[in-house]
Amino acid sequence: MTIDWSNLGFSYIKTPWRFLATWKDGSWNEGELTEDNYLHIHEGSTALHYGQQCFEGLKAYRRKDGGINLFRPDENSKRMNRSAYRLRMPEVPEAFFLDAVKQVVKANQEYVPPYGSGATLYIRPLLIGVGENIGVSPAPEYIFTVFCMPVGPYFKGGLTPTNFIVSDYDRAAPNGTGAAKVGGNYAASLLPGYEAHQRKFSDCIYLDPETHTKIEEVGSANFFGITAANEFVTPKSPSILPSITKYSLLHLAQHSLGLTPVEGDVYLNELDRFVEAGACGTAAVISPISGIQNGEDFHVFYSETEVGPQTKALYHELTGIQFGDISAPTGWIFDVPLD
Ligand SMILES: *Cc1c(COP(=O)(O)O)cnc(C)c1O
Secondary structure, eight states, X not given: OOOOGGGOOSOOOOOSOEEEEEEETXXXXXXXXXXXXXXXXXXXXXXXXXXXXXXXXXXXXXXTTSOEEEXXXXXXXXXXXXXXXXXXXXXXXXXXXXXXXXXXXXXXXXXXXXXXXXXXXXXXXXXXXXXXOOSSSOOSEEEEEXXXXXXXXXXXXXXXOXXXXXXXXXXXXTTSSTTSXXXXXXXXXXXXXXXXHHTTOSEEEEEOTTTSOBEEEOSSSEEEEEETTOEEEEEOXXXXXXXXXXXXXXXXXXXXXXXXXXXXXXXXXXXXXXXXXXXXXTTTEXXXXXXXEXXXXXXXXXXXXXXXXXXXXXXXXXXXXXXXXXXXXXXXXXXXXXX
């Protein structure tokens, strides 16, 4: 195995082991680690036809002492179960989820990038409806699988500012599945994302689907802005995916940086209130937003090339906690036992 840890992008790399469990007749089997990275599923699987599937994304971080941290994986489990409920899929018990994640990290521990490389192990839990079916109804069987791979930054350059563009498309409906981490939302984002990339933007910014006047999120990450009055502001809406990173930053902004945390409306015509802006998520970590294109208008935040001081401070606080260099609020860090 030769991996150039400091030049990893965000792409698939096959690691040796993944966990796989199946649900049938009302219960999960115990599941097992397997080397097979293909799923053999029925042609009528609801995941294929009706989008009955949800997923999660979390990371394992190599500490300075060689140990491995998970960051708030219990929150990923809870969110996956909320997504599952929305799509009429069975719950994956939290202890089962956490054990599967730990098993996968431990089995692939050589693929957890070294401390200091900036890279991490990205973990992808996936829950899909499978089994014989054709009508629109919940699947008779389910697969829960967890696989992983080492990754670098999601947006090119990591902590360097990039530009985003306001999309005319919606990723979710007001009372739809925007708050669930489901593939359907992402299928809807592929064309807008393609069009944004064609125009050299990092990604789209989606507006609230009801009035198209407020920023919702970035399609794969949540939005935040910092005002001159030292507020850390994130949009509040039932159609945003509730980012664990975002809620962690709301906490850290207040308790570590002394900013005022605000969840509220972010009107597109009030972007002047922000001196800094960024996108946040497990994959995106904190990606500074230099500017937002909205029709003919291009709004620049802090700078087109430099990262603002509060964004930088939040980044160091968050990643310091994740890699074990800064003490974490109670319950945020889970150690992965390696023996
Ligand atoms: C997963 C995801 C995020 C980020 O959530 P985290 O819990 O911080 O990783 C943001 N937006 C969307 C649409 C997502 O799917």
